Amino acid sequence: MTNHPPEPFRIKMVEPISLIDREEREQALREAGYNVFGLKSNQIFIDLLTDSGTGAMSQEQWAGMMKGDESYAGARSYHRLAAAIDEIFGFDYFVPTHQGRAAENILCAVALQKGQYVPSNMHFDTTEGNIRARGGRPTNLVIQEAFKGADPHPFKGNMDLEKLQDFIKEIGPKQIPFGMITITNNAGGGQPVSMENLRQVASIYHEHEIPFIIDACRFAENAFFIKLREEGYEDKSPLEIAREIFSLADGATMSAKKDALVNIGGFLALNDKKLYQRVSNELILREGFITYGGLAGRDLDAIAIGLREGLNEEYLMYRLKQTAYLAGELKSAGIPILEPPGGHAVYIDAGKLLPHIPQPKFPGQALVAALYIEGGVRGVELGSVAFAHPDPDTGEMVYPEMELVRLAIPRRSYTQSHLDYVVDVFKKVAQGKKEISGFKITYQPELMRHFTAQFKPLP
Ligand code: F0G
Numbered sequence: 001m002t003n004h005p006p007e008p009f010r011i012k013m014v015e016p017i018s019l020i021d022r023e024e025r026e027q028a029l030r031e032a033g034y035n036v037f038g039l040k041s042n043q044i045f046i047d048l049l050t051d052s053g054t055g056a057m058s059q060e061q062w063a064g065m066m067k068g069d070e071s072y073a074g075a076r077s078y079h080r081l082a083a084a085i086d087e088i089f090g091f092d093y094f095v096p097t098h099q100g101r102a103a104e105n106i107l108c109a110v111a112l113q114k115g116q117y118v119p120s121n122m123h124f125d126t127t128e129g130n131i132r133a134r135g136g137r138p139t140n141l142v143i144q145e146a147f148k149g150a151d152p153h154p155f156k157g158n159m160d161l162e163k164l165q166d167f168i169k170e171i172g173p174k175q176i177p178f179g180m181i182t183i184t185n186n187a188g189g190g191q192p193v194s195m196e197n198l199r200q201v202a203s204i205y206h207e208h209e210i211p212f213i214i215d216a217c218r219f220a221e222n223a224f225f226i227k228l229r230e231e232g233y234e235d236k237s238p239l240e241i242a243r244e245i246f247s248l249a250d251g252a253t254m255s256a257k258k259d260a261l262v263n264i265g266g267f268l269a270l271n272d273k274k275l276y277q278r279v280s281n282e283l284i285l286r287e288g289f290i291t292y293g294g295l296a297g298r299d300l301d302a303i304a305i306g307l308r309e310g311l312n313e314e315y316l317m318y319r320l321k322q323t324a325y326l327a328g329e330l331k332s333a334g335i336p337i338l339e340p341p342g343g344h345a346v347y348i349d350a351g352k353l354l355p356h357i358p359q360p361k362f363p364g365q366a367l368v369a370a371l372y373i374e375g376g377v378r379g380v381e382l383g384s385v386a387f388a389h390p391d392p393d394t395g396e397m398v399y400p401e402m403e404l405v406r407l408a409i410p411r412r413s414y415t416q417s418h419l420d421y422v423v424d425v426f427k428k429v430a431q432g433k434k435e436i437s438g439f440k441i442t443y444q445p446e447l448m449r450h451f452t453a454q455f456k457p458l459p
Helices: 022-031 058-064 075-086 098-111 125-133 162-169 195-207 220-227 238-247 273-286 297-309 311-334 363-375 417-432
Strands: 091-097 118-121 137-140 180-181 212-214 251-255 266-270 343-348 380-382 404-408 439-443 454-457
Touching: 022 363, 058 162, 058 297, 075 091, 075 238, 075 266, 098 125, 098 212, 098 251, 098 266, 098 273, 098 439, 118 162, 125 137, 125 220, 137 417, 162 195, 162 417, 180 195, 195 212, 195 380, 212 266, 212 273, 220 297, 266 273, 311 343, 363 380, 363 417
Parallel strands: 118 137, 118 180, 180 212, 212 251
Antiparallel strands: 091 266, 251 266, 343 404, 380 404, 439 454
């Protein structure tokens, strides 16, 4: 295998993209309130906002959609999905949901009470938002290496086991309705969790009778990192590794928009029958009947096929190497990135790149705006705009440890020359970085403000 395996597919259908001129980009960003979520997609050239639901489906998935069974209850599509979930995840029960956050919402609705805590390595913002929306307290207990951008630790998504033990002792297991872990750790750089750490986390939760729920969005990428980096897993298939991961847990929330290679969908899987029954009732109220959960039958078929394709080794090698390629080129250009690169995205340390912009003036947001203006590239801020929040006890602002910008790579969508273009844009932004200034928020909602906040550039 070469260092950058060529794309293991050829292009059968094309979606034109083009770069509007600089003045138009400046106007578009101004009209969007300097929030790239407000841009129209035809104003963007290379869209690295997210890897969620933005990938290309395969010919088998499109063919599978033609077989979609749209029966309200008991559709064949549901049973095909059930077989795939059983083969990979092995939980006793599951319900489809329209995407990952719907699974989180339903889990929190039935299992979480006000004032309770949910530990994880790091919660993603939707998980955090769903826990907070029910009056709960999300708690991040990732290892300290996760916050050291240049530390080459192979499993920076690992939970700090000592912190987890101390936390459970301090809070008391009765105040922890379930414990989580996110694989890979998106909010901390798309970093994987080792099997050894997963085993220990499971054992700590179970020792205290706390159900263990895995946020499984990027489980296939995590499984492949285990194969590449953890002793004893070299000869195991990603499927075998995935099965071992999920055998440790009591359930999983899943956004199929990531490692199931589809544009929409998700599920919540569980072993506890009573919990599943309550989940089913909530699902029927909010999402739809238990055999379709807010999706069309054809969507269920695309997920069933995508889950298996997402575990293909040749695909996973290409996927992780493509991300590593972009990371390596940016690093060579002197851009401070999180190392080693994660699975689905490259994370840039905007705090380090733009040290003249303090956290309350949002260096990550400033970098995202500069990338768009320079080359029509859309990234996303995962720093203080996304994660700073008032402390529930003191009301004081709590800032995240790092000001990150994420360049997420849609699956099977962009070629290596697209990534080379992104590197060129970065080089130009870095050359003029002293001219980049911070931002002030002029509007923000109470939760998950980064999606709709409006900004004003500071002088
Ligand atoms: N958990 C993780 C780790 C995620 O990355 C996401 C979504 C979700 C849960 C929620 O899933 O979007 O299907 O409701 N992450 C996307 C992203 C939005 O851009 O990283 P969803």
